[in-house]
Amino acid sequence: xxxxxxxxxxxxxxxxxxxxxxxxxxxxxxxxxxxxxxxxxxxxxxxxxxxxxxxxxxxxxxxxxxxxxxxxxxxxxxxxxxxxxxxxxxxxxxxxxxxxxxxxxxxxxxxxxxxxxxxxxxxxxxxxxxxxxxxxxxxxxxxxxxxxxxxxxxxxxxxxxxxxxxxxxxxxxxxxxxxxxxxxxxxxxxxxxxxxxxxxxxxxxxxxxxxxxxxxxxxxxxxxxxxxxxxxxxxxxxxxxxxxxxxxxxxxxxxxxxxxxxxxxxxxxxxxxxx
Amino acid sequence: xxxxxxxxxxxxxxxxxxxxxxxxxxxxxxxxxxxxxxxxxxxxxxxxxxxxxxxxxxxxxxxxxxxxxxxxxxxxxxxxxxxxxxxxxxxxxxxxxxxxxxxxxxxxxxxxxxxxxxxxxxxxxxxxxxxxxxxxxxxxxxxxxxxxxxxxxxxxxxxxxxxxxxxxxxxxxxxxxxxxxxxxxxxxxxxxxxxxxxxxxxxxxxxxxxxxxxxxxxxxxxxxxxxxxxxxxxxxxxxxxxxxxxxxxxxxxxxxxxxxxxxxxxxxxxxxxxx
DNA sequence: TAGTGGTCTAGACCACATG
DNA sequence: ATGTGGTCTAGACCACTAC
Numbered sequence: 039x040x041x042x043x044x045x046x047x048x049x050x051x052x053x054x055x056x057x058x059x060x061x062x063x064x065x066x067x068x069x070x071x072x073x074x075x076x077x078x079x080x081x082x083x084x085x086x087x088x089x090x091x092x093x094x095x096x097x098x099x100x101x102x103x104x105x106x107x108x109x110x111x112x113x114x115x116x117x118x119x120x121x122x123x124x125x126x127x128x129x130x131x132x133x134x135x136x137x138x139x140x141x142x143x144x145x146x147x148x149x150x151x152x153x154x155x156x157x158x159x160x161x162x163x164x165x166x167x168x169x170x171x172x173x174x175x176x177x178x179x180x181x182x183x184x185x186x187x188x189x190x191x192x193x194x195x196x197x198x199x200x201x202x203x204x205x206x207x208x209x210x211x212x213x214x215x216x217x218x219x220x221x222x223x224x225x226x227x228x229x230x231x232x233x234x235x236x237x238x239x240x241x242x243x244x245x246x247x248x249x250x251x252x253x254x255x256x257x258x259x260x261x262x263x264x265x266x267x268x269x270x271x272x273x274x275x276x277x278x279x280x281x282x283x284x285x286x287x288x289x290x291x292x293x294x295x296x297x298x299x300x301x302x303x304x305x306x307x308x309x310x311x312x313x
Numbered sequence: 314x315x316x317x318x319x320x321x322x323x324x325x326x327x328x329x330x331x332x333x334x335x336x337x338x339x340x341x342x343x344x345x346x347x348x349x350x351x352x353x354x355x356x357x358x359x360x361x362x363x364x365x366x367x368x369x370x371x372x373x374x375x376x377x378x379x380x381x382x383x384x385x386x387x388x389x390x391x392x393x394x395x396x397x398x399x400x401x402x403x404x405x406x407x408x409x410x411x412x413x414x415x416x417x418x419x420x421x422x423x424x425x426x427x428x429x430x431x432x433x434x435x436x437x438x439x440x441x442x443x444x445x446x447x448x449x450x451x452x453x454x455x456x457x458x459x460x461x462x463x464x465x466x467x468x469x470x471x472x473x474x475x476x477x478x479x480x481x482x483x484x485x486x487x488x489x490x491x492x493x494x495x496x497x498x499x500x501x502x503x504x505x506x507x508x509x510x511x512x513x514x515x516x517x518x519x520x521x522x523x524x525x526x527x528x529x530x531x532x533x534x535x536x537x538x539x540x541x542x543x544x545x546x547x548x549x550x551x552x553x554x555x556x557x558x559x560x561x562x563x564x565x566x567x568x569x570x571x572x573x574x575x576x577x578x579x580x581x582x583x584x585x586x587x588x
Numbered sequence: 589t590a591g592t593g594g595t596c597t598a599g600a601c602c603a604c605a606t607g
Numbered sequence: 608a609t610g611t612g613g614t615c616t617a618g619a620c621c622a623c624t625a626c
Contacts, residue, residue, distance in 0.1 A: 072594080072595060072596090073595075073596070074595075074596085098610075098611060098612080099611080099612070100610090100611085108596080108597090109596065109597045109598070110597090110598085110599095111595095111596065111597065111598080112595080112596060112597080114612085114613095115595085115596090117612095122397075123588060124588050128611095128612065128613090129604095129605085129611085129612080130603070130604055130605080130611070130612050130613065131603070131604035131605035131606080131610085131611055131612065131613095132604085132605060132606080132610095132611065132612080133605095133610090133611055133612075134611090134612075147587075148587045150585075150587075152532075252588065253586065253587060253588040254586075254587040254588075255584065255585065255586050255587070256584070256585045256586075256587065257427075257582040257583070257584060258533060258555065258578075258582060258583040258584075258585065259555065259578035259582050259583070260535035260536070260553035260554050260555045260556075260576075260578050261535070261553050261578075262552075262553050276551075277537075278535035278536050278537050278553035278554070279535050279553070280533065280534065280535045280555075281535075283582075284587075301535075303533075303534035303535050303536075307532040307533060307534050307558075308532070308533040308534070309530065309531070309532060309533075310425075310530065310531045310533065310585060311528065311529075311530050311531075312422075312423045312425075312528060312529040312530070312531060312559075313398055313399050313527065313528040313529075347613080347614060347615090348614075348615070349614075349615085373591075373592060373593080374592080374593070375591090375592085383615080383616090384615065384616045384617070385616090385617085385618095386614095386615065386616065386617080387614080387615060387616080389593085389594090390614085390615090392593095403592095403593065403594090404592090404593080404623095404624085405592075405593050405594065405622070405623050405624080406591085406592055406593065406594095406622070406623035406624035406625080407591095407592065407593080407623085407624060407625080408591090408592060408593075408624095409592090409593080
């Protein structure tokens, strides 16, 4: 491609991106963006359309470069950024994989809870509730639904699994989660499915519903436990709890999960790194 | 440098890195690290020795490449990573600058507090205390001091500046900070200096003491306000507060500040992004 | 106009994982 | 032995900033 150069741009053909500017807002002006950004967008489009699924190997840099008509270095820069955003995972000698919440043994990717002693806590889930209802106003607003649209409400309790030392039955309750999902996106989701599923919750959404959680933002406050919450966490009413509100997004900045967790921070804390 | 290649390594001369492996642990095995990592280490060394100070322009990529005997691309990768770590700031057409807490108008780099309405809150400081004392055990441990070493203890209150709409004197107290600093590092720091200083606290440590805060880790809990804290924040005793413990590091992973903030989260929250 | 970082290319070799 | 990502180079042109 050293001959003509001027407004360098990917051929809009192979993967079927619309040429019209009237498409999605996300594509606006992308034709004038740097080549590697266009490559990035093409890769993300392939991820979004599940051409490559979570955990799978994507084509090599050389192959992508050939397919898209750019140099390997340009693909590399695009993939580097996507790996930095945790959409892809590079493994030297093996290839580049689609990130997944399903298999990774490093526990929950979005959970920042740590134990005062012993680092990352081992948690077990107890499902307390799973029902469908009309979205309350604030839930609808957060999930960008129409007020009254159907949502799934899930309540669950996370207990810390007792260490090898002691083993007195069930662990100590640490987190109470309330989760709201758009009903339209998760049609078959119900109590049985949740009970049957082992592994991360986001892994279930990924493998069964094709919805991948890409990023999230959290709002953290300190609140006093109400009677019901306190009882479930085996704490006195009014005890200070961390309230963690999370809005999770999938591709194209689409919010697909609202969650509010109450964290008992007597023997745990929320870890954050700043730079 | 296309002639000899085998164990490619920077000449250990120009900036005076010791050849002996018996040096600091941070340099261990660096001779076998990729070239761009050695370049990174050299740049960090120059930052640490204040060869280039916060806010200043560092040499261009071409110049660094020539000086270090590597290609521009290698310098670029090193600088890219340092920019991603917020040690450097790139500005197209102008050059690359040393990051600083002093000037940046984007307020406090490490403060994750947001207002429910109006986004980033405007805060004013009130200094409540500044004294020297022997380090309590837990402070000494966190700052890696000997128990009994001298530390500076600072207490301050952050108030939200009232918006243009209303202007009823002082703002609402939002944060109570207790700060501990190693006395040996901040010899002349006292009440007068703190009172006289305008701008970010970390900016003062930077310009007056040459200590740059590079990264930090925070541990967040929910606690009940004790009598004194509650009074200062104009809240009832026992109100739930966010306890934010921060340990800040300068170069070479050296901890140089311990801080515990109590955040009133009635009309504010702690923001975090996950990915 | 000159200098800087930003993008893009082409090609080489290395380190690692796999069959 | 093959193929992958990881590193390094050299050189080109673009976009932005400053003088």
